[in-house]
Amino acid sequence: MIEFKGVHYPKSVILHAVFFYVRYAVSYRDLEEILAERGVTVDHATLNRWVVKFAPLIATRAQARKRPTAGSWRMDETYIKVKGRWTYLYRAVDRNGQTLDFMLSERRDLAAARRFFMRAIATNGVPDRVVIDKSGANLAGLQAVNVILKFTGEGRTVEIQQVKYLNNILEQDHRFIKRITGPMKGFKAFHSAAATISGIEAAHMIRKGQIPANGATAFQTFADLAA
Template identity: 50%
Template sequence: MMALRYYLAYKLSYREIEGIFTERNIHFDHSTLNRWVIKYAPQLEARFRKRKRRVARSWQMDETYIKIKGKWVYYYCAVDKHGAIIDFYLSEHRDEPAARAFFEKAIGSSGLPDKVVIDQSGSNIAVLDTINVRLWLSGYMLSMIEVLTVKYLNNIVEQSHRKVKGKMHQCLGWKSWIGAESTLAGIELCSMMKQGQRHHS
């Protein structure tokens, strides 16, 4: 667990962590650590969610690009107005189905927001408009989401991307989808823990 935390929380490679533990007479191969990340990071993130604190209802959402097997894919993430992580989602495409899947996941885990700040991505706007139409038709007009678009989104959600981008550059892009998903879940888990997003009672 300590080796896992070192990799997910800091800018250390598998081989560097292998070396740190070898100095302490604890021996494992760097490929073993890779398998630990894939196996345990998603499990730990899923357990954390069961005790995750509620987030504010003002969200900021953005997507960035990362490289998997030499191909650029898209990483969606939202944080609340305090910088607390709401949810994240990895997609091969940056389009309306991907945006819909992300918002369904985020709303499913954290409830409906009052406001969402996004860039001027047409797919994100279209999905939020669809959600608002459904709320209107269902009689939940007071629950409709206020949507604010900012052409050049430069806010706290982009700060959240830095660790993800840093790890991507360090490993020169992920070699597998499952490796990327597992590592991203672990990175966000460490960020949530650092921000105190867990109930202790």
């Protein structure tokens, strides 16, 4: 259970605020106004603290509870502005478009790619194949992971394919994330960007039906992850 001790608002109010921010294209000031219309007075700075604190916790639970994914992956990165500079959001989905993992990085290089692949494998297991673009860093990162797999007793390595059109499904998936982050007009700190994006990804997984819902609404599913 995620602890809500020390906060001065009901848990339901906090969860509604966090969910609406990471699921819909609104700014903190937009959300402040929406809540005020419903009789909840809370400033945008407090809303930010709620998102940064609770979104990553809920996202971790979403990863743990998501349905099994396919062994054929699509991996690429997109751009997110933090402190006026572009950072790199590494993302991977399976062949059916189901979210596998994501990672915000200040750099786009071999080390970042390798770290992302190892993280995704730790969460989802070793895939049969990974489709990437023509990025040399991503290729080198995945080759480095294969070396690790070969010498750590995993018993198999990953087939690498560099076929751009096969990544179209991931390009489309990027658009949903960018549509939500657009009104945010960039982030002021890397840690808050990473926290917020984790919540956006969790809400996106719910939208795609990756979290067992048993007839619950999207918000109810999101709230259940905090229970």
